[in-house]
Amino acid sequence: MTNTTNLNSTPTTTHTREPILKATNLVKTFGKVVGLDGVSLELFPGEVLAIIGDNGAGKSTLIKCLTGAEIPDEGRIELDGKPVHFKRPQDARSAGIETVYQNLAVSPALDVAANLFLGREERRKGILGSVFRVVDTKGMRKKAKAELLELGISTLQDVTVPVENLSGGQRQAVAVARAAAFGSKVVVLDEPTAALGVRESKQVLELVKNLRDKGIPVILISHNMPHVFEVADRIHIQRLGKCAATITPQSHSMTDAVAIMTGAQTA
Numbered sequence: 001m002t003n004t005t006n007l008n009s010t011p012t013t014t015h016t017r018e019p020i021l022k023a024t025n026l027v028k029t030f031g032k033v034v035g036l037d038g039v040s041l042e043l044f045p046g047e048v049l050a051i052i053g054d055n056g057a058g059k060s061t062l063i064k065c066l067t068g069a070e071i072p073d074e075g076r077i078e079l080d081g082k083p084v085h086f087k088r089p090q091d092a093r094s095a096g097i098e099t100v101y102q103n104l105a106v107s108p109a110l111d112v113a114a115n116l117f118l119g120r121e122e123r124r125k126g127i128l129g130s131v132f133r134v135v136d137t138k139g140m141r142k143k144a145k146a147e148l149l150e151l152g153i154s155t156l157q158d159v160t161v162p163v164e165n166l167s168g169g170q171r172q173a174v175a176v177a178r179a180a181a182f183g184s185k186v187v188v189l190d191e192p193t194a195a196l197g198v199r200e201s202k203q204v205l206e207l208v209k210n211l212r213d214k215g216i217p218v219i220l221i222s223h224n225m226p227h228v229f230e231v232a233d234r235i236h237i238q239r240l241g242k243c244a245a246t247i248t249p250q251s252h253s254m255t256d257a258v259a260i261m262t263g264a265q266t267a
């Protein structure tokens, strides 16, 4: 991958590999309101792509179109080079796109391992034979531990702790670990550090880097410029429903990014 300095709305990075996820000219309107006005995006293997933009710039709408929560009016989405037409979030999830939304979908009363396997519980034969299959708590706990270890999540040693007893950062880590497990191809994180303190944010940002290093590309939506500049390989800037520019932390400063975002600097 080579980075070039360029403020045009075309991606500033050239890649030798094919994108895992590619969106071309997405349009989404809500009555007279234009949420997305012809937005294109590419996500490459092993990268963190941040999406930034002012309120109402179209970040959520873009993510929702990529993850099946909204259906674009126009445009094309390809996953691994093949066109996809997600009609609901479950379609995107089945295809390998996992999303962690701001309002975390963790179950507070369940323990860490149960949360990691939520909706995908593993079963084993019960003592009465193969007819009765019981939830394989022990097996899932073992796998949960291995998954957390692989992701470098060291703050969650005990997978039998109920999630309601964890800190905000640890809960976020559980949600991200769940998204990263089960062979997902892409992880989308919506404001993962918004509700966290400095130390907890740092842990989550480390986790994002670990995901990338593990080969899972991440799309990160964030308003926090220092966080974006710390972890992103490329930064897609949304403005008024369009992509104003795609930059890199090497090619542009935070001041540049904010100026492009607000229209003070043209792309």
Ligand SMILES: Nc1ncnc2c1ncn2[C@@H]1O[C@H](COP(=O)(O)OP(=O)(O)OP(=O)(O)O)[C@@H](O)[C@H]1O
Residues within 6 Å of the ligand: 030, 033, 034, 035, 036, 053, 054, 055, 056, 057, 058, 059, 060, 061, 062, 238
């Ligand atoms: N369901 C909806 N119905 C009507 N208008 C919508 C809907 N969803 C989004 N919009 C509009 O589309 C535009 C883009 O909104 P979107 O939520 O994608 O922006 P955003 O960049 O995520 O903003 P924020 O940072 O405030 O969450 C806004 O004008 C918004 O009001």
